[in-house]
Amino acid sequence: MDKKIYEYSDLIDRDLSQMGDTANEKQSLAEKIKPLLSDSSIVLAQTNPISGNIEYNALNAKKRIERAENIGAGVIVFPELYLIGAPVGDYILKFPVVVEECREWLENLAKSTKKTKCIIGFAEAENDKYYNSVAILANGKTEKIIRKSVLNNIAENNESRYFESCPADYENRTVSINGKKAVILIGDEEKILETVLKEQKPDYIINCTAKISRIGKEQFISNQFSKIAKKYSLPSVMVNQVGSSDCLSFDGASRVYDKNGNLTFRAKYFEEQFFIVNPFDSNGILNYLPKGMETKLSSTFSLDYTSDLERIYLTIVQSIRDYFKKTGFKRACLGLSGGLDSTVCAVLLADALGKENVVGISMPSKITSAESKNDAKELAENLGITFIEMPIKNMFDVTRENFDEIFSKIENWQEARYKQSYTNDNIQARARATILWGISNEFEKCLPIATSDKSEAYMGYATINGDMSGGYAPIGDVTKTKLFALADWLNNNRPQKNAIPQSVINKRPGAELAINPKTGKPLLAEEALMPYEFLDEIIWRVENLHQTINDMIGSQFIYEKENKISKEQKREWLEKFFRRMSSALYKWSIIPPFPVVDAHSINSAEYRQSIITSGINYTKTSFEQ
């Protein structure tokens, strides 16, 4: 295949995203591409739909269909459920009008097709039932509709909640394109493939899919598709969705495997693309594979996250950008404490939204160190974001004064008054959040950002209506040790080097909300909790190995290799973990949406646990009555 085609199709992509070309320019571009295509050329429309926004999705499809027609492609293929946008939600149950709109737009799109066939996923309604379907449009009409047979019920997909599974109609599964026969699969339908192939003898496979991006998924997908292509000796074409939806991300990377199972074409990751492939051409193009995409799910914990950081960065940046764009926001404000969490969030926000759309505020209290204030300011200057300093002393003092009066008036509860409480710590965190939400109330399209991280989420170490409050939480699925690695990575891999002051990375984290009476200095998080290296390994073991306290006591942690700790100390930390995790369940239920980057997360999109289960005894190691 002539690689020049990609220079041209990149121009189409630029025009599609910016809509700058005139009709003439479009046509002349098409004329350049046309001679480079063969009968077997396919356009994979790797697109970023907005779930539920049918008009937006349809108009984007229309532009692409016209371009495919212009260049004389035999077929253009969109992802699974493209017209409604994956993942669907309960709105399709509550508002059937949205699914009806899907059908109306589908008919409109059908009318706009000419010679180029269009294969496009949508949600179909019939007799009060819904189907995950793909339509074949051509010559101004709907040629056929194929309904998904094998539904995907893993946590985030939950397809049986919405769709009926349709018995496989093997005869209906193929489409003829320029004299070749393609069999259409929707998502993971390998199960039905054998029978279809036996009955239909197709020339290749087209798979419309919308695969939620996950660590280890790339390997899984590669193996799966390669295996199928090889097993049946058929080229296999896969078109995938791109873009993020609250917490879940799709990474694109649409691709082709030849009949020997070799990868021959691969689209870009984390970008929309008008990607031209040929399933019978083994001389394709493989776009850049970001580091981390091929990371395998490890069976042991490691503090070396290097190989996975580019993937994490791209996932979070796409997620922030899409969350803001799809909800109609463009600006963000966040507190800059000079600590690691808010620092990394600021960098990610500046990259996702543009520095002009980010405001960072240092809101020191009397506990805040001069170093923290300087670090916050230096970071903001490096990034070029607006920086404001506003001490919260007067808000704290007034609140504290009111509290003294109120607390003393609750006479019948005095015996239940804590000797040591978090009251003062939390006044500070809440005053800060009040300021951020105030900014969001005062300026258009501005969201305050929650900066708490995954290690803190597990420990419930974030203040309700304080630092855990915000419209979005960029690093809610990133553990603290990984954040250190990410900060380093950002300093070395962004075009602007070392935006993050080295002192932020060097110091040990602390909320600077209270003084440690033992040291006379601000209490460090690890003094209140446990070493982050140890904590993050517990989280990893819980999420990936489902280990109990006993399992963990019996095996060595990485932290223990360099730090001698007693068995009692280890057990104390482990018990503290489970105790704190149990009481964090309420906080999990009100945590703002955050991009999932780990293999498992506690996000409500995928994790469900009632708060009243806080009494579960995870420390149970053996049965005693």
Add this chain to the structure above:
Amino acid sequence: MDKKIYEYSDLIDRDLSQMGDTANEKQSLAEKIKPLLSDSSIVLAQTNPISGNIEYNALNAKKRIERAENIGAGVIVFPELYLIGAPVGDYILKFPVVVEECREWLENLAKSTKKTKCIIGFAEAENDKYYNSVAILANGKTEKIIRKSVLNNIAENNESRYFESCPADYENRTVSINGKKAVILIGDEEKILETVLKEQKPDYIINCTAKISRIGKEQFISNQFSKIAKKYSLPSVMVNQVGSSDCLSFDGASRVYDKNGNLTFRAKYFEEQFFIVNPFDSNGILNYLPKGMETKLSSTFSLDYTSDLERIYLTIVQSIRDYFKKTGFKRACLGLSGGLDSTVCAVLLADALGKENVVGISMPSKITSAESKNDAKELAENLGITFIEMPIKNMFDVTRENFDEIFSKIENWQEARYKQSYTNDNIQARARATILWGISNEFEKCLPIATSDKSEAYMGYATINGDMSGGYAPIGDVTKTKLFALADWLNNNRPQKNAIPQSVINKRPGAELAINPKTGKPLLAEEALMPYEFLDEIIWRVENLHQTINDMIGSQFIYEKENKISKEQKREWLEKFFRRMSSALYKWSIIPPFPVVDAHSINSAEYRQSIITSGINYTKTSFEQ
């Protein structure tokens, strides 16, 4: 059946809940009951487990098994999944140790059985798969285990997420009890019944279940069980769970239908009970059926909620009580504005937790009327809860001063500054929440209460980190017009009449956060939104009829019968509803847990919709390109 048995079993219940009786007292009670039982007597252990707290559940089971043994009952039957507690959550996937603990406790319970058989639901693990199972324990051993075949996948149950469905082993489905043969069903397994009956010829049916309580469910359950009993001419015994789990409630009411389909025994609603029945005795006992339990799902909206209010009250009180008890809390604090929402919440909290455990705080701003302050105080005095008044003027002034400085410093956003903003309104709501969370930080086991209601939730008319913030939201699923009816009902049906000042019920609701420039008085909610009668009917139509704007324009609202409104006005309100609902999705995602009382709710336990779907065009009435 001798009705005296119920006087005695009530004493057992009293002892089980308070644990006051000595061994001798227990034994002498048993001796009185023993002669009143027949071979066919069955104890239905209508119990309130805590999901995940196996030890708690097992110890409660043990006490009941011992009592059943003492009185010489042939069998004691526990609800579906009793040992693990319904609804299960993702903890069983993440922490298999909890399911292992289930098995260990099951063996322990088996050892404690003697002549009385015990039929008990639990979560069973085998080869990395889970089953929703029932064990038959007797003579110190596990006699057999039955696995559920027909899983329940409606939204809140979601059983396929956790359990494998087990092919029905018809031979294994029966248990012999004192010479009679009972067939065991788990939940809704009518599907397999026909074959079991044909092969096994049992004498009656025992159904272990855990049915989530819903409006209209009582009717549904009655019909279902009655029909089955009659169809197969077999007495049918059903034992149900009671108690609440965050948002979901179980209402108990275990029961027996005779072979003609007549209801012969019915246990209490919303209470644990050691309920003795005889499937072959048509002269049973029917405990009180609270009003509203038999409410049918209506196909038209009505503003007359009278018939449903007792059910709603009991559901909310049980939910508050269980949420606090199961999460280890006992005290609540809430803001008392003198408005309807906080007033009704205070009454419900006093009834659920006891007046000594509730603190109400009036936190007036300069907009708060004298009447509101008086109403708050009068209510607190009537209820006997602690009352404090604390103006928030100084917190407001200091915050506002800081805001002026900050806002002016964000120079590059000045063009994006709102001409009219909610900034001042929200400072007030957030200052109040800061005070409530401060109290919760200072006193042991104290939760602040979110007082916002369902009408406001749909309109996003509640302040983030303000009145929508709290540990629990008692009236989150109650619409405003229903709240007025509930307030009236409380005044007439609680032992203490008229606790709620009539002026609270008479005045039109307003947040008292801003002045309406047109009237010079505090802005009423209905001026900002639309008449509540109209709003609540939209909500009802959306949830129950899935209507579009067009559907609603074309049909008359109750509000329109007495108030002439123009078609333009009606469309404006409808469009406002959908516009505001779309931007409320984020708020829905962080709403505190609340008890579900309607047929449908937006609680995250049952409703799932990504925030990025806020762009859905619900106003679309017909297709235009």
